[in-house]
Amino acid sequence: MVIYAVKNYDEMSRKAANMISAQLILKPESVLGLATGSTPVGAYKQLVEWYEKGDLDFSRASSVNLDEYKGLSGEHDQSYRYFMNSNLFDHVNIDRNRTNVPDGLAEDAEAECRRYNQLIRDLGGIDLQLLGIGGNGHIGFNEPCDVFEKGTHVVKLTEETKESNSRFFASIEEVPTQALTMGVGNIMSARKILLLASGEAKAQALYDSCFGPVIPAVPASVLQLHQDTVIIADEAALSLIREKGYSEQVIYI
Numbered sequence: 348m349v350i351y352a353v354k355n356y357d358e359m360s361r362k363a364a365n366m367i368s369a370q371l372i373l374k375p376e377s378v379l380g381l382a383t384g385s386t387p388v389g390a391y392k393q394l395v396e397w398y399e400k401g402d403l404d405f406s407r408a409s410s411v412n413l414d415e416y417k418g419l420s421g422e423h424d425q426s427y428r429y430f431m432n433s434n435l436f437d438h439v440n441i442d443r444n445r446t447n448v449p450d451g452l453a454e455d456a457e458a459e460c461r462r463y464n465q466l467i468r469d470l471g472g473i474d475l476q477l478l479g480i481g482g483n484g485h486i487g488f489n490e491p492c493d494v495f496e497k498g499t500h501v502v503k504l505t506e507e508t509k510e511s512n513s514r515f516f517a518s519i520e521e522v523p524t525q526a527l528t529m530g531v532g533n534i535m536s537a538r539k540i541l542l543l544a545s546g547e548a549k550a551q552a553l554y555d556s557c558f559g560p561v562i563p564a565v566p567a568s569v570l571q572l573h574q575d576t577v578i579i580a581d582e583a584a585l586s587l588i589r590e591k592g593y594s595e596q597v598i599y600i
């Protein structure tokens with residue numbers, strides 16, 4: 348696990364976009380594991396800008412997204428399929444048939460989870476997995492629990508996550524109660540992982556994930572066991588790591 352420090356959200360977004368661009372340049376047919384939430388929006392915006400300047404080519408890439416709300420169609424403006432289309436896919440030359448998000452409307456959600464696991468295998472695994480982190484340490488929708496779930500599964504969202512995501516809905520009652528999410532095993536099989544964290548609300552989760560015990564109560568702590576995880580975090584997100592005296596383990600870029 349390497350922790351890079353940046354000043355703020357904009358710098359984090361640019362560095363993240365740099366890493367994703369490098370991945371695409373080194374391997375144009377990369378399988379990108381993509382994330383939603385407010386954290387990666389700036390990175391996607393930067394990628395679109397570079398694409399528009401002619402500096403990036405997504406035509407041979409594929410993507411798999413981490414998660415989707417159960418019960419929302421891809422047309423719903425809070426679905427993660429809609430998020431990906433409007434923040435990235437609509438603006439770059441990625442082949443839409445090679446972009447994948449779990450189907451939130453699948454009649455048989457368990458079968459959809461199995462299909463998604465097989466899809467990731469058929470693609471040859473994920474080259475670079477982008478992650479945000481929840482205030483409770485969740486990655487994808489792997490919420491704090493007693494075990495690390497390996498494969499894609501249906502999860503009940505915690506009150507904390509519903510509360511946090513209610514800012515995107517008219518009211519908390521409209522936030523779906525369940526989601527389909529890649530499991531920790533799917534994420535850990537990615538060849539490279541890039542986790543982004545911005546803001547003080549992530550400071551505790553980031554500290555626990557990087558320096559606490561590896562436990563399913565802090566899902567992102569499992570990344571300590573991954574061979575090639577890069578974290579890009581801004582000063583606010585790093586505040587507790589610094590306070591606890593771990594500054595020398597953080598590299599400025």
Ligand SMILES: O=P(O)(O)OC[C@H]1O[C@](O)(CO)[C@@H](O)[C@@H]1O
Binds near residue numbers: 383385478485488
């Ligand atoms: O980036 P945000 O909006 O802070 O969300 C953090 C995490 O929460 C999720 O949006 C799910 O609630 C994840 O996809 C994301 O990693």
